[in-house]
Amino acid sequence: MNSGTPPATEERASATGLLRAVALYIEARGRLLHLETQEAGIRVVNLSGVFILAFAAFVIGWMLAAPALIWIIAEAGGWHWTRVALMGAAAHLFIGLLLLIVLKTRLRGMQLFEETFNQFRRDRECLTSHKNN
DSSP: OOOSOOHHHHHHHHHHHHHHHHHHHHHHHHHHHHHHHHHHHHHHHHHHHHHHHHHHHHHHHHHTTOHHHHHHHHHHHTOOHHHHHHHHHHHHHHHHHHHHHHHHHHHHHOOTTHHHHHHHHHHHHHHHHHHHO
């Protein structure tokens, strides 16, 4: 009367198929996470470069107060050395401020692991739609 395969064999085949699907799912998500981790690393390195440039601009701005260079410029222009020092420092501090604004703008727009989160959202939607059926 039982013309199909034994129930234990069907359950084992079903469990094997489920495990294979789960393993493939985890592998795919792992590869995606790996790719996005590399992309995130590149973005962080680029932003670190901007930060270092901004920091260097601030340091250079303060180093412009070096007396010898200030004195040479002041003598050539006929200004007092303090005005020359302040103008040079202000220029470098302004550049540093601009670079910090660029850094802040890039940090706000940066989204790490965007595609991984999108895939997880799609997976949740798919699972929710299957539960409702």
